[in-house]
Amino acid sequence: MYKTLSSTETYKNPWIRVREDIIERPSGEQGLYGVVEKNDFAAIIAVDNGQIHLVEQYRYPIAQPTLEIPMGGWTDQPDADPMQLALGELREETGYQADKIEKIGFHHVDNGTSTQGCHIFLASQLHFVGQQLDNEEEGLIACQIPLEVFEQKIISGEITDACTIACYGLAKLKGLL
Template sequence: MTNTIIQLATRLIYRNRWMSLREDKVRFPGGHEGIYTVVDKPDFAVIIPVHDDGRLQLVQQYRYSVGGRYWELPQGSWEDAAVVEAEALARGELEEETGYRARTIEHLGATFAAYGFVNQRGHIYLAQGLVPGELKREVTEEDMITASFTMDEVLAMIRSGEIMDSITIGALGYWKLLADK
């Protein structure tokens, strides 16, 4: 028995500027055939912005898909760019969403957003030496606010449900794991 799922055919179901949805006819390792639906999305960057005093800069916005406002780390992708270098994306998203630029930025690693159905990879960056820049928010981010919090406050926000974004929680956990090496 093989450990891979083999694609037999594919068809595009839907496409817009931000994503596409396809349905693949596949053969599973046991030999039976079925379908697998995949969301194709461009890679993204999630940024952990740390001020010199240790405070983290977060953003809050209304998330239509879940009907609520939540705090999260700055993050995003550039859907209109054919090829984007991950560090340039991270620097751009940081300034766009928070109004800060980073003197230093370090790639910590990468993770998949939800690899059970979407192929989007997230690049985790640690941004330090924050200096004021210029807000450059997109039209869809007009309601976004930004504020800084201590790590204890951020952890309390996770416990209370003010932060429910799995990318944010995962990136902070990844950073903590690396720091504890």
């Protein structure tokens, strides 16, 4: 069993907290562990009529735009109900409302360094009600592409977002797509 001997917060802002822990391993050996604490979020695979709804947005850390499924969290409501979060993020980012939505899973995003988890939803029976982007989503573009094209973009390396690929893979393995 790993034991935390001490924990020091080294950085904090509204989206992230970083701490440095001194740990004791089961062998008794001590070590250092850096932990990134981030709130869980929702990711939505929104599919209707053979089309998947995606968003393209600039990702500052990698200095380029990426094509992803809609996803996000609410810093002002860190304990928001995951279903409500999924419905809200889908509407905010794509402008679509889902008449049918189901939770299909959960995964940890980077369990080697982060506490953050992702609630995965499959949404369908969509109708447009209007985008409601917030300031952090400036320049976000919503689009729809055929599932076959989406899969080719994953295979070719054009889509590189790990969460998008993992969520889609889970839905596919469960026979939902």
